[in-house]
Amino acid sequence: MVRVQPHPFDPWMEISVLEHHHPEWSGKFGATAVFVGSLRDFNQGHQVAEMTLEHYAGMTERHLEKVSCEAMSRWNILDPLIIHRYGRLTPAEPIVLVAVWSAHRDAAFLACRYIIDELKTRAPFWKREETDAGRRWVAPE
Amino acid sequence: MVRVQPHPFDPWMEISVLEHHHPEWSGKFGATAVFVGSLRDFNQGHQVAEMTLEHYAGMTERHLEKVSCEAMSRWNILDPLIIHRYGRLTPAEPIVLVAVWSAHRDAAFLACRYIIDELKTRAPFWKREETDAGRRWVAPE
Amino acid sequence: MGTISVRYFARVREQLGKGQELIDSEGIRCVADVWRRVSGAAPSTKVLVAVNQEYAAMDHPVGTGDEVAFFPPVTGG
Amino acid sequence: MGTISVRYFARVREQLGKGQELIDSEGIRCVADVWRRVSGAAPSTKVLVAVNQEYAAMDHPVGTGDEVAFFPPVTGG
Numbered sequence: 001m002v003r004v005q006p007h008p009f010d011p012w013m014e015i016s017v018l019e020h021h022h023p024e025w026s027g028k029f030g031a032t033a034v035f036v037g038s039l040r041d042f043n044q045g046h047q048v049a050e051m052t053l054e055h056y057a058g059m060t061e062r063h064l065e066k067v068s069c070e071a072m073s074r075w076n077i078l079d080p081l082i083i084h085r086y087g088r089l090t091p092a093e094p095i096v097l098v099a100v101w102s103a104h105r106d107a108a109f110l111a112c113r114y115i116i117d118e119l120k121t122r123a124p125f126w127k128r129e130e131t132d133a134g135r136r137w138v139a140p141e
Numbered sequence: 142m143v144r145v146q147p148h149p150f151d152p153w154m155e156i157s158v159l160e161h162h163h164p165e166w167s168g169k170f171g172a173t174a175v176f177v178g179s180l181r182d183f184n185q186g187h188q189v190a191e192m193t194l195e196h197y198a199g200m201t202e203r204h205l206e207k208v209s210c211e212a213m214s215r216w217n218i219l220d221p222l223i224i225h226r227y228g229r230l231t232p233a234e235p236i237v238l239v240a241v242w243s244a245h246r247d248a249a250f251l252a253c254r255y256i257i258d259e260l261k262t263r264a265p266f267w268k269r270e271e272t273d274a275g276r277r278w279v280a281p282e
Numbered sequence: 283m284g285t286i287s288v289r290y291f292a293r294v295r296e297q298l299g300k301g302q303e304l305i306d307s308e309g310i311r312c313v314a315d316v317w318r319r320v321s322g323a324a325p326s327t328k329v330l331v332a333v334n335q336e337y338a339a340m341d342h343p344v345g346t347g348d349e350v351a352f353f354p355p356v357t358g359g
Numbered sequence: 360m361g362t363i364s365v366r367y368f369a370r371v372r373e374q375l376g377k378g379q380e381l382i383d384s385e386g387i388r389c390v391a392d393v394w395r396r397v398s399g400a401a402p403s404t405k406v407l408v409a410v411n412q413e414y415a416a417m418d419h420p421v422g423t424g425d426e427v428a429f430f431p432p433v434t435g436g
Binding site: 037053054055056058059062084095096116119120121122123124125126127128137138139140141 | 289291292293332335336337351353354355356357358359
């Protein structure tokens with residue numbers, strides 16, 4: 001499941017809710033791998049007061065759905081959960097959640113890592129920080 | 142933080158509670174990697190009705206504390222959370238939780254994977270399943 | 283005569299001073315033609331391209347009704 | 360004269376039919392001596408050993424007051 005949204009979310013609550021909404025998954029997975037990216041208050045030498053995430057609405061969702069399908073075709077996993085914020089964020093807020101359920105831990109870890117890496121290098125999001133040295137676009141990794 | 146306990150736990154609630162108890166971590170980490178191992182209702186060709194986890198009380202905690210320290214010395218991470226059940230479990234129940242907080246995702250993923258792999262190969266736990274073909278000790282991976 | 287929808291994001295949006303526009307598809311064969319028209323500059327390897335919301339190269343064919351987007355390297359996650 | 364505490368887990372516990380016992384440390388130099396005494400068998404590479412709750416080899420020295428444990432390969436996580 002893919003969601004791109006402007007409002008804050010609680011990643012641990014989202015996972016709980018999803019698991020409760022899939023009673024048919026119960027007992028079928030033995031491994032859950034999760035990654036949460038959140039906003040630090042310090043980056044590349046400067047205090048960060050807030051961040052604005054610009055995105056390409058439409059293409060973002062298409063891209064994340066595609067990455068999700070790719071992961072499901074490469075590893076034996078259940079439908080991953082991907083949530084990504086856009087708009088204005090303050091430090092400590094979660095930016096992205098990737099959760100992967102599988103029978104085995106290797107598939108869960110590899111698929112989770114694959115999804116977040118693909119998302120970071122290809123999904124059309126752009127971070128702009130407000131720091132103690134002014135406004136700046138975040139440099140790609 | 143390491144906990145070895147006979148009673149069930151909710152991994153997502155445990156992570157939430159820990160984060161709330163560490164307000165000084167807020168904004169300091171940008172990556173959280175989590176692994177949850179849970180009991181499947183099917184393993185190695187048979188339905189699993191329940192499982193009993195035997196452990197070496199004392200040595201288990203020592204070993205997990207040591208693995209936790211090793212991970213903190215190898216990667217730039219905050220104090221990991223490790224929770225492991227023992228005693229009787231029924232399918233779908235979480236067995237183990239490993240959660241790692243870090244500034245960067247690479248350290249978080251690598252440390253989380255290191256801890257669960259070390260735990261699986263070295264921590265003194267033994268699984269005995271009740272299956273539709275009778276009682277059996279689970280074979281090592 | 284048709285139009286092509288062109289969109290700009292992040293630093294590219296700021297540098298061109300526009301978020302989106304419609305351009306006349308007359309004389310447009312590929313993405314590079316669109317870029318020259320809207321920026322007045324030669325194609326740059328620092329600018330990424332999507333055609334109809336899929337990544338594409340500067341030589342990707344473009345015509346009436348297409349949506350073309352230009353943006354810098356992404357920094358999500 | 361002192362004693363050594365010996366513990367058994369999982370399949371080893373079931374096979375020896377005991378969970379723990381105290382043995383006389385007289386004549387015990389290393390883990391292998393303990394194993395021969397409690398099992399009546401030669402050291403096996405299938406049995407893992409801990410001395411005072413740390414992994415150890417069959418030739419690890421053992422004496423009065425030590426805790427020695429024998430168990431099969433672990434299957435936690």
